[in-house]
Amino acid sequence: MTQNELKQAVARAALDYVVADRLVGVGTGSTANFFIDALAGMKDRIRGAVASSEATRQRLEGHGIRVFDLNEVDDLPVYVDGADEINVEMHMTKGGGGALTREKIVAAVAQKFVCIVDESKLVPVLGRFPLPVEVIPLARAHVARQLAQLGGTPQWREGFVTDNGNLILDVHGLSIVDPVALETQINQIAGVVANGLFARRPADVCLLGRSTGVSTLIAA
Numbered sequence: 001m002t003q004n005e006l007k008q009a010v011a012r013a014a015l016d017y018v019v020a021d022r023l024v025g026v027g028t029g030s031t032a033n034f035f036i037d038a039l040a041g042m043k044d045r046i047r048g049a050v051a052s053s054e055a056t057r058q059r060l061e062g063h064g065i066r067v068f069d070l071n072e073v074d075d076l077p078v079y080v081d082g083a084d085e086i087n088v089e090m091h092m093t094k095g096g097g098g099a100l101t102r103e104k105i106v107a108a109v110a111q112k113f114v115c116i117v118d119e120s121k122l123v124p125v126l127g128r129f130p131l132p133v134e135v136i137p138l139a140r141a142h143v144a145r146q147l148a149q150l151g152g153t154p155q156w157r158e159g160f161v162t163d164n165g166n167l168i169l170d171v172h173g174l175s176i177v178d179p180v181a182l183e184t185q186i187n188q189i190a191g192v193v194a195n196g197l198f199a200r201r202p203a204d205v206c207l208l209g210r211s212t213g214v215s216t217l218i219a220a
């Protein structure tokens with residue numbers, strides 16, 4: 001199977017977690033896009049969706065799925081999203097598409113986080129994929145210096161502006177042995193809006209696409 005076929009398979013499997021007549025939180029990226037396309041097939045059986053980015057909002061609406069503002073929502077049974085990396089403890093690195101902050105907010109509201117990934121994303125230690133950090137533009141150089149002190153090599157994603165009007169620093173060369181501690185530490189730097197570690201709020205379930213089929217993983 002191709003990587004896209006694996007992504008499509010996990011996206012379809014995630015439909016089992018969507019609750020009838022309720023809202024579903026929807027992530028961002030190529031795997032989340034397959035989920036949105038699959039969700040279109042059951043749009044009459046859900047109340048609507050909450051989007052984690054403008055791109056996701058547009059794709060949902062393009063399928064005729066009603067999109068709700070998160071501020072109107074006090075109960076979100078499930079959030080479905082991809083990841084750049086995930087470990088067996090269900091800690092993830094996210095933000096390759098720059099949507100990490102809104103993804104983290106929607107995930108925080110959701111009761112259950114269902115992560116959908118192909119098998120290339122499962123890693124023993126997070127950090128092979130550069131860690132995205134969203135920063136206030138004024139703080140870019142300051143945050144970069146602080147991240148370098150943590151042992152990483154930050155690289156400004158030039159020309160990219162997030163949906164929130166901020167910048168992204170991609171931090172290379174980190175071996176993230178304690179994701180919860182590093183997530184907390186980076187959040188303390190003045191000027192950081194959010195970082196791409198999803199460890200304090202890990203996934204509850206990971207649907208892993210393998211050539212042999214979709215495996216369901218829960219935290220080790």
Ligand SMILES: O=C[C@H](O)[C@H](O)[C@H](O)COP(=O)(O)O
Pocket residue numbers: 027028029030031032081082083084093094095096097098099100103
């Ligand atoms: O900002 C983007 C998101 O965190 C994505 O979930 C992540 O980058 C994975 O994207 P993809 O499914 O395209 O690999």
